[in-house]
Amino acid sequence: MKIQKSWNDSYERKENFLFYPSDGVVQFVNRYIRKRIGISEFIDLVDYPVIGLDAGCGIGRHVKFGIEQGFSMFGFDLSSVSISIAHDWLARHLKICDIANLTIQSSNYLSYDNAAFNLLICDSVLDSMPFMTAQETIGEFYRISKPGTYFYSTYIFKSTLGTSWDWEIVIEDKHEKNTIQSYFDDTKIYRLLEPLFEIVTIRLFSYSSNDNEVNGRWQVVAKRRG
Ligand SMILES: C[S@@+](CC[C@H](N)C(=O)[O-])C[C@H]1O[C@@H](n2cnc3c(N)ncnc32)[C@H](O)[C@@H]1O
Numbered sequence: 001m002k003i004q005k006s007w008n009d010s011y012e013r014k015e016n017f018l019f020y021p022s023d024g025v026v027q028f029v030n031r032y033i034r035k036r037i038g039i040s041e042f043i044d045l046v047d048y049p050v051i052g053l054d055a056g057c058g059i060g061r062h063v064k065f066g067i068e069q070g071f072s073m074f075g076f077d078l079s080s081v082s083i084s085i086a087h088d089w090l091a092r093h094l095k096i097c098d099i100a101n102l103t104i105q106s107s108n109y110l111s112y113d114n115a116a117f118n119l120l121i122c123d124s125v126l127d128s129m130p131f132m133t134a135q136e137t138i139g140e141f142y143r144i145s146k147p148g149t150y151f152y153s154t155y156i157f158k159s160t161l162g163t164s165w166d167w168e169i170v171i172e173d174k175h176e177k178n179t180i181q182s183y184f185d186d187t188k189i190y191r192l193l194e195p196l197f198e199i200v201t202i203r204l205f206s207y208s209s210n211d212n213e214v215n216g217r218w219q220v221v222a223k224r225r226g
Pocket residue numbers: 007016018055056057058059060061076077078079082105106107108122123124125128129133
């Protein structure tokens with residue numbers, strides 16, 4: 001409840017008011033799910049229909065993007081404030097999504113049926129919770145997805161962490177104050193995903209600061225094991 005309040009406070013401050021899809025999600029969908037080859041020509045790379053879940057959807061930018069690609073999309077978030085904005089934006093204003101598809105849930109205990117989805121998106125979320133909750137979440141993602149489901153996720157990186165795989169802090173800065181930040185190296189990502197999802201690609205996008213610290217974000221495409 002305390003973490004949920006911290007996320008609600010963050011959204012009340014209009015943090016993570018992100019209306020456009022991330023480059024990584026656009027590239028992932030175009031490369032693995034539905035490739036655009038013309039003004040109205042597409043190649044479907046997975047079996048249809050695509051039933052997608054944006055886990056930790058925030059205000060719903062990737063739910064919207066998935067709907068625009070022709071997918072049935074669902075989204076959930078721990079924050080009632082972000083879900084209320086998603087309802088206003090996608091259901092009431094744009095009228096492209098049912099309110100019932102956007103729900104308040106914690107990722108480690110989900111209401112969906114077994115094998116309900118064949119697309120999973122989880123952008124900047126599994127690093128916003130304790131590692132143990134992330135491990136429980138991956139178990140739930142395995143349960144609710146079909147064998148072979150493509151799963152896109154991202155994770156924050158900081159070079160000064162060394163090789164510690166369980167490094168996590170409570171954020172003290174104003175942005176996302178009192179939420180958890182769990183930093184990842186590649187070993188920690190493999191440890192989280194590989195038992196249940198096979199990693200297809202893992203890429204680190206990084207930038208250096210003046211003090212030689214390297215910060216960045218991992219983009220990972222994985223596939224649910226059979
Ligand atoms: C950095 S924001 C990213 C939001 C969204 N994925 C995006 O890319 O716009 C992290 C999100 O994770 C959500 N979150 C954190 N822990 C969660 C949990 N256990 N279950 C569901 N959502 C969670 C937060 O409420 C927040 O909306």
